[in-house]
Amino acid sequence: MSLPVLGGIIPQQFIIANNELLTALVLLALVAIIGIAVSTLFGGKKNVKNTILITGLPFAGKTVIYYQISSSKTVETVTSIQENEAEVALIEGKSSIHIVDIPGHERLRFKFSEFMPIARAIVFVVDSATVSRQSRLLAEYLYDILSNKFTLDEKIPILIACNKSDLLTAFRKDRIQSLLETEINKLRHTRTAALDTQDSDGSENVYLGFEGKDFSFQDLENDVEFIECSAENKDIDSIKDWMAAVVL
Structure with a gap:
């Protein structure tokens, strides 16, 4: 030249x-x-995916869990109107992770989709003592998460944290899993009326599980695990252990 x-x-x-x-x-x-x-x-x-989302319905205890993980404090909380975010080192000497507490209010819970492009995992908090009365709402919210295109494409692992397991009225995790599977099985028939379409929030009208077979979390390509915990008793080590395992 x-x-x-x-x-x-x-x-x-x-x-x-x-x-x-x-x-x-x-x-x-x-x-x-x-x-x-x-x-x-x-x-x-673009390639950083170290964010763990904490979601759930109001009063399930997700914000209490968030503060115990992010600051080791137990705080009195009210229904969140905006997300809480923190950088947390779950293991000493290891890189910190980004955790986000998503508001549980019906008009705000869709905000989880805004963080899905950087989500590494999701913790879905359930109130074990009221799950029988809220099983339909829980299943609808969980269906939105499971059918999100990022959940499907990235096979994002999900932890169902059955909180308040110390209460006498609390359902055990196996019973909670069965209730949610039954409700999601019913939802499949209405949510898949328009297959292969995509909503603005990134949720897809996909058929979760296998056609001709009752829905089971085991049929999903992404891992879904159930654990029992009690934020009130600061019994959340199993959540922190699970978080550390999925990001390392």
Whole structure:
């Protein structure tokens, strides 16, 4: 490449007089620097998936769990009107993770979809003492999460945290799983009326599980695990252990 041609590609101050080789090397160095800068600025963020979402209906105890994990504090909470976010190091010496507490109010819980592109895992908190009365609402919310395109494409693992398991009226995790599977089985027939369409929040009208077979969480491609816990008694180590396992 001649000097006149190079002069039309790079600024005149970078052209070294009578030395085409050095001028070409300067050009290559500039291209490399720009490439590294662009990759660092955009590429790094695109691939980061270290966010764990904590979701659930109001009064399930998810915000209490969030604060116990993020600050080791037990706080009195009310229904959240906006998400809570924190960086938490679950294991000493390891990188911190980003946890987000999603509001449980009916008009705000859709906000989980805004964080799905960076979600690594989801903790879905259930009130074990009221699950029988809320099974339909729980199943509808959980269906939205399970049918989200990021959940499906990335096979995002989900933990069903059965909170308040210490109460006498609490259902055991096996019973809660059975209730949710029954309700989701009913929902499949109404949610799949328009297959292969996608809503604005990223949820797809897919058929969860296998046709001709009752719905089971075991039939999903992403892992769904149930654990019992009690935020009131600070018995949430199983949640923290699960979080640490899925991000490491």
